[in-house]
């Protein structure tokens with residue numbers, strides 16, 4: 001059973017100030033989860049989570065994570081700017097970009113961020129754009145398929161990211177010639193894994209690579225970045241990951257591979273996004289239409305512009321009809337948005353309690369890659385983001401877009417510049 005972190009009564013209060021649709025985040029859940037992650041890796045002296053900003057690029061959320069000791073993982077100019085504005089600097093920032101413009105390398109370099117190179121050719125590109133920092137990271141792509149046991153998790157051989165194994169060695173040598181002294185290794189091999197073996201297996205691969213790179217190049221390896229990919233159960237039947245088991249699994253690989261190689265000082269970094277925020281954000285929308293044709297439809301005041309994952313990936317997001325948590329799910333609906341796109345459906349053939357017009361729908365697990373992936377198709381405006389604070393109060397952490405925002409990028413006529421909406 002998935003339980004929303006707000007009740008109908010709370011939403012009744014909230015909508016007096018902030019109408020639906022809105023994204024809402026649970027500060028308490030975010031903090032508790034961040035602390036648990038830290039605890040799971042407390043055996044590693046240098047451990048640090050670098051929150052993947054792209055998942056939830058809101059400065060108020062970043063501030064909470066900063067207070068919990070996290071750094072940030074950025075991959076664009078605006079993510080760097082946002083992080084800088086929140087007060088992240090130097091080693092607080094991982095810059096894990098790809099197809100990187102020169103100006104972004106320059107910005108990352110000037111901030112003193114850890115730069116994570118996505119390709120061998122980026123060494124010279126970075127040198128020309130900014131310079132080679134003393135500490136530098138390379139992203140590894142082992143190719144082939146990535147499996148856990150007999151299950152194929154993902155297909156790195158088809159992914160655009162990272163360097164081959166040979167290139168890793170060559171890159172380390174070249175970077176050493178150019179003055180680099182400390183090295184990191186990074187890899188992201190599977191997304192949204194709901195499996196306690198992902199990180200330990202990945203760690204094993206990267207730890208062995210680290211030993212090999214050290215032997216071949218004598219480079220000093222100071223950190224290994226396990227990146228993102230620890231997932232969340234979107235469907236209610238799935239067991240969530242157990243971060244304590246995951247941390248322990250990584251520790252075992254560390255003791256087995258790195259410690260005997262005299263590399264017991266290597267710091268472990270993570271770049272989690274979904275795991276840090278996914279369950280602690282929900283999209284709240286109101287049922288505004290019902291329609292009975294060949295199927296039963298419930299239409300919401302939110303659409304794929306607010307949460308794109310179902311339309312883009314066919315992703316499941318659990319829905320709770322607020323106030324009807326204990327009613328039986330007797331009705332089968334497609335729950336849709338208003339885009340002129342038939343894939344604008346939050347749910348297909350979903351069993352729910354009978355929905356009445358005006359009911360609030362809580363769409364679960366929208367805290368990561370939710371608001372962030374929003375877009376403006378059909379001229380739809382992005383919703384507000386709210387924070388449910390630990391004391392139960394609600395703070396507006398991003399206002400809803402207005403028509404004026406939407407029209408702000410062209411200069412056409414006064415009517416559009418002076419919108420009242």
Ligand SMILES: *Cc1c(COP(=O)(O)O)cnc(C)c1O
Pocket residue numbers: 052054055073096188191192227228229230271272273274275368
């Ligand atoms: C997207 C991304 C992450 C975060 O991924 P999650 O699945 O949200 O954990 C981390 N690192 C890099 C380089 C990414 O592109």
